[in-house]
Amino acid sequence: MNSSVKRSASIVLAFLMVAMAAILLSSSEATGSPAFDVATLFKAKCAACHGADGSGNTVMGKKLKVRDLRSADVQGQSDAQLTAVISKGKGKMPPYEKSLNQQQVQELVAFIRKLAG
Ligand code: HEC
Structure with missing residues (x-):
């Protein structure tokens, strides 16, 4: 060579x-x-009413009287209950079962748990 x-x-x-x-x-x-960023998803779809921190301290949130997602009232509910509210909606809360898949809803529930710290 x-x-x-x-x-x-x-x-x-x-x-x-x-x-x-x-x-x-x-x-x-x-x-x-992950396949998507759940914090970005929450900001895009939920924060208008619930606030980026989940406090509900927004114009819409106050108008609709949303509860603080970090409060005991909300955190005391089971994952299944929170999943149902997000999927099926409740009162003025719009249903998301058509626009989000199951995994996204699950990750949002986990995200709401994390907001509470
Ligand atoms: C148009 C405003 C609006 C948007 C957007 C919205 N929500 Fe809500 N949400 C509400 C209202 C109003 C309630 C209270 C429903 C009730 O108890 O009557 C609620 C309740 C909830 C609850 C149950 C908490 C409780 O008070 O018992 C969860 C969990 C929740 N929302 C998550 C989400 C998530 C996740 C998204 C985004 C995918 C989202 N929300 C988007 C208005 C909104």
Whole structure:
């Protein structure tokens, strides 16, 4: 083997290693992040009435007299009850079973639990 063949072989090898590293990095990123960001979803769909922090301290929230999602009244309800309100709606609360899938509703319930700290 002359030296120019050796050099091109090592260039190919270096290229392969960079490509492998890129593939490994991108696949670990893909598995590490959820399919959607629940905080963004809450902000987009719920915060107008419930407030980004769940307090209900918004113009709409006050008008509709929403309860603080962090309060004992709300947190005292079961996951199934909260899921039902989000899916089916209740009073002035719109139903979301058509626009959100089950996983999204579940993540929103978990998000509401997290808001309470
Ligand atoms: C148009 C305003 C509005 C929007 C938008 C809205 N809500 Fe509500 N939500 C309400 C009202 C009003 C209630 C109180 C319903 C009742 O008890 O009569 C409520 C109640 C709830 C409850 C039950 C808490 C309780 O008071 O017992 C949960 C949980 C909830 N909302 C979650 C959500 C989530 C999650 C979203 C976004 C996907 C959302 N809401 C979007 C107005 C809204």
